[in-house]
Amino acid sequence: MKKSTFLITAIFALILQSVNAQIERIEPPFWWSGMQHSELELMVYGENIAELSPKIDGIEILEVKKTENPNYLFITLDTQGQEPQKFKIVFEKNGKRKFSKNYELKERRPESAQRKGFDSSDMIYLIMPDRFANGDTSNDNHKDVVEKVNRDHQGGRHGGDIQGIIDYLDYIESLGATAIWSTPMNEDNDSTYSYHTYAQSDVYKIDPRYGTNEDYKRLSQELHKRSMKLIMDYVVNHWGITHWMMDDLPTYDWIHQFPGYGQTNYRMSTQMDPNASEIDAYYCMDGWFVSTMPDLNQKNPLALNYLIQNAIWWIEYADLDGFRVDTYSYNDKQGVAKWTKSIMDEYPNFNIVGEVWMHDQAQIAYWQKDSKIAAIQDYNSHLPSVMDFTLHDALSATFQVEEPSWDKGMIQVYENFVNDFLYPDIDNILVFAENHDTQRINQIYNSIEDYKLIMTLLGTIRGIPQLYYGSEIGMKGDKAKGDGDIRRDFPGGWETDTHNAFFAQGRTATENAYFDVTSKIFNWRKTATAIHNGKTTQYIPENDVYVYFRYNDNQTVMVVINNSKEEQTLELGRFKENLQDAKSAKEILSSSEISLGETLNIAGKASYILEIL
Incomplete structure (x- = not known):
């Protein structure tokens, strides 16, 4: 009897094993x-x-x-x-x-479909999770992934994780941020350089070195308790070479094959160039970003729908507030437009910002939803937001100019905004001085005075400001030394760190000075409606002093940025169309009241944010 029972159990187990296989x-x-x-x-x-x-x-x-x-x-x-x-x-x-x-x-x-995405009332804090804070050392290494923690290796895994972000949400909130954009967290099982997580091996699974899917959901919940938002970095263009499908593709054309590997030419301008050769346009869209990132074929309906459903799944599962889409303009442009429209049809008030890393406003504006430029070619990306890379270019150069000229100095910033007419929705554009792929702004400018000028600008212009983690304490990093150097560990995020910049008492005097100016500007910005959705009037810079106004029916803000090393005197009569009969203003950076008479003096390398009383 016992033998019979054992035999039946064994057969049943084999059947179950077969089914599961x-x-x-x-x-x-x-x-x-x-x-x-x-x-x-x-x-x-x-x-x-x-x-x-x-x-x-x-x-x-x-x-x-x-x-x-x-x-x-x-x-x-x-x-x-x-x-x-x-x-x-x-x-x-x-x-x-x-x-x-x-x-x-x-x-x-309830009301999931009507969720409200990030917008121009937000300030976005960009984090590389592996380099921010290690809140759970138990997940530093994991049996299911190859690369283990090696904090001594600049390009290795350092151990930052989801719990580390949750642990310091109070810090992020105190900075004035209202949203977090984290670089990707889905599993990346490359044997080296997996920390950036842009070469994903499983798009339904959080990398176990960051935590679990439930941990990611918990991050979203903790942010929402603070009325803050979570933006996922989504990659439509490519996966990683270790993605599980790469061993057994559903179809040969699930990825672009030449056959095998063919590299993109990175010339995104071929996407809208009416004179582009077919082969150049082909290699831009279909070429692989790098050899470890197979290029996905959005012309394949099965692959495209897989990507659409995966994106919607993450929004619904983790209760997301937005996407930042990596390498948006490298995709098949018809396919990525269908992907974007499907998401926005499901969530009409959601927001998606695409990385369109170009150096011409018309070419960037081409990719924003309802672009009149793209309409000439009967194209609509349906993408709500794009990134203002031309402003980034200007900010990387402007404050180094010692001898302003016709086209150098603050005029470079002024001219960037001249081209705002090209964008169909200028308020819904991401503005930034740096990100995880660029030179650190504090490496370019070794001066808190220049940093204040840049933060004054980012905190008061049109669009959605984004701050890169660590800039608010003066963190540097030289891209010439490798991407790992611009992605340094935040001091205090590891138990063994002797220096903890997450708390005022742990920061140096210099770090606190950087933090305080950042916090003051962006906490004020939270309720400054003229900055969120007001109009702009700008004045041609004189003596490298740039003046502009942001205003609506309820608030007028005058911004003065003196890029000159010398004190300058402004004749306020020039700005009467905006100042009207105003006699005084509250200066946000100093929390003082300033009289508005015939002239206004401003020190060299200084700025004012003047809320007109």
């Missing part, structure tokens, strides 16, 4: 009821799974697609009108049931 993945792993994207396309992966036929009681299967790879099935379900529920997908062969797999439609959060 048959299906290795179903993606998305679950979905939600009440979604506009109600035609859900499940990617089912398992050995010879295409030999089987799926059946579901109570939910219509609209289509079953097979590819040249028998290890994949794509099953399209109609979830329209379906209530939250768990159900079984039964897999049959020749009409006989082989096994079943559980699946779930979850209940959506």
Whole structure:
């Protein structure tokens, strides 16, 4: 009797083992009821799974697609009108049931579809999680990923994680930030340089060295408790060479093949150049960013829908407030427009900012939603926001100019804003002095005076300001020494650090000076409606002094930036169209009241933010 029981148990275990081996993945792993994207396309992966036929009681299967790879099935379900529920997908062969797999439609959060994304009232704090703070040392190394922690290696894993960000949310909030943009956190299983996480190996899984999917959701929840927002860095253009699909692609053309590797020419201008050769445009869009990042083919409908569903899944799962999209203008431009529109159709008030790293305003503006420039070519990206790289270029040079000329000095900043007419939505544009790919601004300018001028500008111009972690304490980094140097560890984020800049008492006097000016500007900005959505009037710089006004019906702000080393005297009669009969103003940086008479003196390398009384 005992032998018989043992035999039955063993057979049953073997059957279960066989069933589990048959299906290795179903993606998305679950979905939600009440979604506009109600035609859900499940990617089912398992050995010879295409030999089987799926059946579901109570939910219509609209289509079953097979590819040249028998290890994949794509099953399209109609979830329209379906209530939250768990159900079984039964897999049959020749009409006989082989096994079943559980699946779930979850209940959506109330008003999920109407979530409000980040906007011009926000200040975004950009973090590289591996370099910010190590809140959980137990996940520094993990059995499922190759690269282990080596803080001595500039390009290695240093151990920063999600818990580290959560631990210092009070610090980030005190700085005046209202949103966090973290560089990607999905698994990157490269053997080296995996810390930046742009070469992802599993797009449904948080890298275990950062934490778990639940930890990422908890970060979102902790931010929302503070009325702050979470922006995910999403990569549509490519995955990593270690992505699990690379060992067994669903279709040959899931990625761009030449065959195999072919590198992009990085010439994004071919995307809109009416004179571009076909081969140049082809290599821009279809070429791989680098040899370790296979280029995804958004012309393939299965691949495109996989990316659309993955993006929506993360928004719904983690309750996200926005995307920053890496290398946006390297994508197949029709495919990425469909991806973007699908997300915005699902979440009309969401926001997505695309990295369009170009050096011409017309070429950047081409990529913003409803661009009149792009409309000439019958193109609409549907992308709400773009990044103001031309302003970044100006900020990297302007404050080094000692002898201003016709086209050098503060005039470079002025001229950047002259071209605002090119953008269909100038308030919804990301403005920044630096990010994780550029030279550190405090490396360019070894002066807190110049830093104050830059922060004054970023805190008061149109658009959405973004600050790169560590700049607020004067952190430097030289890109010429490698990307790792501009991505240094934040001091105090590791238990062994002897210097902790997360707290005022741990910062040096210089670090506190940087922090205080940053905090003062951006905490004031939180309620400055004229800065969020007001109009701008700018005046041609004189003696390298730049003056502009931001104003609406309720508030007028005068900004004065003196890039000259000498004290300057302004004749205020020149600004009467904005000052009207104003007699005084509150100066935000000094918290003092300033009389507005016939003239205004301003010290060399100084700035005023004047809230007109």
